[in-house]
Amino acid sequence: MTYRTVMVGLDGAPTCAARTEVAIHLAQDFDAHLIGVAPTGLVDLPAAPGAAALLGVHATSAWLLLIEQAEEATGNFRARCEAARLPSFEAITDEGPVATSLAGRAHCTDLVVMSQPDPTRAGHRHELSTLEQVLLHGARPTLLVPCTHHGPLRMRRMLIGWDESREAVRAMTDALPLLRRAQQVLLAHWRHEPDGGRALQRLHSMHQWLAFQGVDAQPQDRVTTLPIGEAILSAACDLDTDLIVMGAYSHPRWSELLFGGTSSALLRTMTVPVLMSH
Numbered sequence: 001m002t003y004r005t006v007m008v009g010l011d012g013a014p015t016c017a018a019r020t021e022v023a024i025h026l027a028q029d030f031d032a033h034l035i036g037v038a039p040t041g042l043v044d045l046p047a048a049p050g051a052a053a054l055l056g057v058h059a060t061s062a063w064l065l066l067i068e069q070a071e072e073a074t075g076n077f078r079a080r081c082e083a084a085r086l087p088s089f090e091a092i093t094d095e096g097p098v099a100t101s102l103a104g105r106a107h108c109t110d111l112v113v114m115s116q117p118d119p120t121r122a123g124h125r126h127e128l129s130t131l132e133q134v135l136l137h138g139a140r141p142t143l144l145v146p147c148t149h150h151g152p153l154r155m156r157r158m159l160i161g162w163d164e165s166r167e168a169v170r171a172m173t174d175a176l177p178l179l180r181r182a183q184q185v186l187l188a189h190w191r192h193e194p195d196g197g198r199a200l201q202r203l204h205s206m207h208q209w210l211a212f213q214g215v216d217a218q219p220q221d222r223v224t225t226l227p228i229g230e231a232i233l234s235a236a237c238d239l240d241t242d243l244i245v246m247g248a249y250s251h252p253r254w255s256e257l258l259f260g261g262t263s264s265a266l267l268r269t270m271t272v273p274v275l276m277s278h
Helices: 016-029 052-083 098-106 124-137 166-174 198-212 228-238 261-269
Strands: 005-009 033-039 089-094 111-115 142-145 157-161 184-191 217-223 243-247 250-253 256-259 274-277
Touching: 005 016, 005 098, 016 033, 016 052, 016 111, 016 142, 033 052, 033 098, 052 089, 089 098, 098 111, 098 124, 111 124, 124 142, 124 261, 157 166, 157 228, 166 243, 166 274, 184 198, 184 228, 198 217, 228 243, 228 261
Parallel strands: 005 033, 005 111, 033 089, 111 142, 157 184, 157 243, 184 217, 243 274
Antiparallel strands: 142 274, 250 256
């Protein structure tokens, strides 16, 4: 298993340059085809009283601006790929909602690269909601780049957040091309209560499976009083981790899918790249 196609979401955010650099280096490392997708998004029409008369003019000018911004993003992407002498890439301007576009395009790639929304930017809550929808509805793993990240993705030390869930298994399987390149892999399970070593026994079974896949991981069962998301980030900081691998979790509420606590906490406070699968 390897990554033959990598997709990166493009926009006008300051974080786009960093995520594009990560995607380019991944494409180079895995000899993969790189796809840059710039969704236009939808026009935010005015709802104020008396705005109906201006609706047509506003919609047309706003739509043209969205297309212009998307084309600017793809132009910057092409320039970066050409400067890196990337042999195989394409840029796509996609007319439509951002989350729908990226989640749909993700079906035809092996790995999606996106950025953590910058909490200091206006509109970051909307960006976070879009990211969650891509994670939940896209069929491929998503590599999330922190908003403070610079440079390519390092692959020395990796941390797997294991909780015996289907999502965690999916994330580990999706991350195998990266895990095989790591010098050190920690397979860690966090609990709030001791269980007499039962979790560690099950952890060794997953450790054996990873070994069969060519990954030499160190299993650890940890008891913590912290919320699990905080415990994972704390361990990542202590170990100088380059990448966290974990499942993306959700829970039903009415007819919607909302992110679970651990996944949501990591999205908001992550300091290292995270590969998530749902």
